[in-house]
Every structure is written in C-alpha cells, then in structure tokens.
Amino acid sequence: MNKIVAWKSLPEDVLAYLQQHAQVVQVDPSQHDALVAALRDADGGIGASVQITPAMLEGASRLKALSTISVGYDQFDVADLTRRGIVLAHTPDVLTESTADTVFSLILASARRVVELADWVKAGQWRTSIGPAQFGLDVQGKTIGIVGLGRIGGAVARRAAHGFNMKVLYTNRSANHQAEQAYGARRVELAELLAQSDFVCLQVPLTRETRHLIGAAELRAMKKSAILINASRGATVDEPALIEALRNGTIHGAGLDVFDTEPLPADSPLLAMPNVVALPHIGSATHETRHAMALNAAENLVAALDGTLTTNIVNRDVLAK
Numbered sequence: 001m002n003k004i005v006a007w008k009s010l011p012e013d014v015l016a017y018l019q020q021h022a023q024v025v026q027v028d029p030s031q032h033d034a035l036v037a038a039l040r041d042a043d044g045g046i047g048a049s050v051q052i053t054p055a056m057l058e059g060a061s062r063l064k065a066l067s068t069i070s071v072g073y074d075q076f077d078v079a080d081l082t083r084r085g086i087v088l089a090h091t092p093d094v095l096t097e098s099t100a101d102t103v104f105s106l107i108l109a110s111a112r113r114v115v116e117l118a119d120w121v122k123a124g125q126w127r128t129s130i131g132p133a134q135f136g137l138d139v140q141g142k143t144i145g146i147v148g149l150g151r152i153g154g155a156v157a158r159r160a161a162h163g164f165n166m167k168v169l170y171t172n173r174s175a176n177h178q179a180e181q182a183y184g185a186r187r188v189e190l191a192e193l194l195a196q197s198d199f200v201c202l203q204v205p206l207t208r209e210t211r212h213l214i215g216a217a218e219l220r221a222m223k224k225s226a227i228l229i230n231a232s233r234g235a236t237v238d239e240p241a242l243i244e245a246l247r248n249g250t251i252h253g254a255g256l257d258v259f260d261t262e263p264l265p266a267d268s269p270l271l272a273m274p275n276v277v278a279l280p281h282i283g284s285a286t287h288e289t290r291h292a293m294a295l296n297a298a299e300n301l302v303a304a305l306d307g308t309l310t311t312n313i314v315n316r317d318v319l320a321k
C-alpha cells in the first residue's frame with residue numbers, strides 16, 4: 001500500500017477517502033524534521049501553507065506525487081520536482097468564485113470604508129448624522145484594472161462588468177477573448193492600466209517575473225484616488241514602497257489579503273493605517289470551498305499515484321520523462 005504524508009489537517013471524509021487508498025501519516029507542519037523524515041519514507045504528500053524545498057526532498061526516493069491544497073504553487077520548486085520525476089498537482093477551478101468574492105469584498109470595503117466605519121460605530125463615535133468625513137468612493141461605474149486575467153481575474157471581471165457596471169482593463173500574457181466579448185475587457189499595457197484604473201487588482205501567480213511587479217514607480221503611475229487590491233501573493237508588491245505610497249497619499253488606499261510575511265507582524269505600519277483593509281489571507285477560506293479544495297487535492301493525489309491523473313497537473317512535462 002502507498003504511504004501518504006499529510007501536512008495539513010484534512011476534513012474527516014477526505015481523510016477517510018485517502019485512507020481507503022493508502023496509509024496516511026499526519027504530520028504537524030511546525031515539526032520540520034518530522035515532516036522531512038516522513039517525506040523520506042512516502043510515495044505521496046498532500047498539504048498547504050508550507051514551503052517544500054529541494055533540501056527537504058533529499059533522500060525521498062519513493063516520492064512520486066505531491067498535491068497542494070491551493071491553486072498557487074510558489075511553495076514548491078517546480079523545476080526541481082520535475083527533475084526528480086515528482087508530479088505536482090494543484091486545485092484551480094474549485095476556489096475561483098470564492099476567491100473572486102474575497103477580491104470584491106476588499107474592493108467594496110476599501111472604497112466604502114466598511115471596516116473603518118464599522119469599528120467607528122462600535123467605538124461609540126456615531127453621535128450625529130454622518131458627513132463628508134465618513135464618505136467613501138463609488139465602486140459602480142468606475143474602471144477596474146486587472147493585472148493577470150486568468151480564472152480568478154475572469155471571475156473578478158464578471159462581477160465588475162455585470163454586477164457593478166465597471167469598465168474592465170487588463171494585462172495578461174495572452175489575450176482573453178472570452179473576457180473581451182463577455183465583459184468588454186480591454187487588454188492594455190501595464191502603464192495604461194495603472195494610469196486609468198480606479199482599482200488596480202493583482203491576480204497574477206508569484207513567479208520570478210511577477211515578484212515586486214508593483215513597486216514605487218508603478219505606485220506613482222497610479223491615480224492619486226486609486227485603490228490597490230492584492231489577494232494574489234504578498235511579494236507581487238514591494239511592501240515598503242506600498243507603505244510609503246499609502247503614507248504619502250501617492251495612492252488613496254489598499255485592500256490586502258496577502259503580505260510579505262504572514263501572519264502580518266503586529267508592528268507592521270499597515271495595521272495603523274485607516275486607508276488599509278487587511279485580511280488574514282482568506283482568499284478561498286469558506287467552509288464549502290476549503291472542503292472542495294481538500295477533496296480535489298486528495299483525488300488528485302490518488303490519481304497521480306495511480307498514474308491516471310490528467311488534469312490539475314502543474315508540471316505536465318514530468319509525465320514525458
């Protein structure tokens with residue numbers, strides 16, 4: 001029977017499903033050495049939120065497949081896995097809509113100051129009828145610039161165009177004809193997107209090319225009234241430059257679900273800024289979606305170990321080896 005290491009706790013039914021197919025060893029991810037030892041002895045692995053480095057896989061000679069409970073796979077060295085002949089599977093699709101909902105809640109919360117004003121009410125500050133000091137910015141009818149129009153970007157574009165009558169600009173490696181037809185999305189260069197958008201929304205995976213894609217110069221290129229939304233990965237933005245831009249009024253505000261360091265350190269200047277909405281990386285975090293992701297990842301892993309997985313493979317070239 002195959003042996004599987006799980007470094008994230010799994011819903012009961014998903015664990016039971018895996019146990020029908022393999023012996024499952026559950027490891028507390030904070031116990032680094034125990035995880036490395038378990039991987040050394042395993043045929044497959046499933047988990048999320050832990051960096052799996054090449055060094056951790058030295059001696060893991062039986063390992064045939066890893067399955068991440070996420071769409072993002074920046075926690076793996078994909079080229080190294082491919083060299084080792086290890087299949088990497090991920091969970092796109094099942095989290096698209098709930099993550100797009102998170103993006104939209106950041107847009108609305110930042111523009112309409114939902115968190116700040118709800119705290120203000122709870123603090124007993126609402127003593128007379130509100131005035132301009134509590135006003136926010138419109139969302140409907142504005143321009144959204146989506147940097148990276150893949151699955152989640154497309155679901156954000158649909159909400160923006162159909163739900164909020166927004167004009168959609170986007171950048172992407174290739175044209176997204178479906179989004180152009182269905183949502184009137186217009187593909188532009190990053191410079192034009194930054195200059196025109198009221199909301200700049202990052203939807204790119206973290207790669208060498210997208211690391212610090214938004215730095216001081218890009219923030220300066222945005223409208224002073226614009227809001228930056230990031231629910232992709234923290235490192236797509238130069239965080240110190242963003243803090244500076246928010247402090248100086250270079251941009252109006254930011255809605256952030258991801259950060260350089262997570263959990264966000266208690267002394268982060270972002271926490272003291274009224275023009276920042278900060279969430280604890282909840283992109284896909286609903287009961288329904290997290291369950292669907294865990295099940296999807298478990299099914300991916302079982303199929304990968306069987307040699308029957310055809311979808312959700314990150315390093316397809318490993319199959320040619």
Ligand code: 8YV
Nearest residue numbers: 048049069070071072283284
């Ligand atoms: C979670 C995510 O961080 O799917 C991703 O790439 O960022 C999130 O869904 C992760 O999956 C935690 O389980």
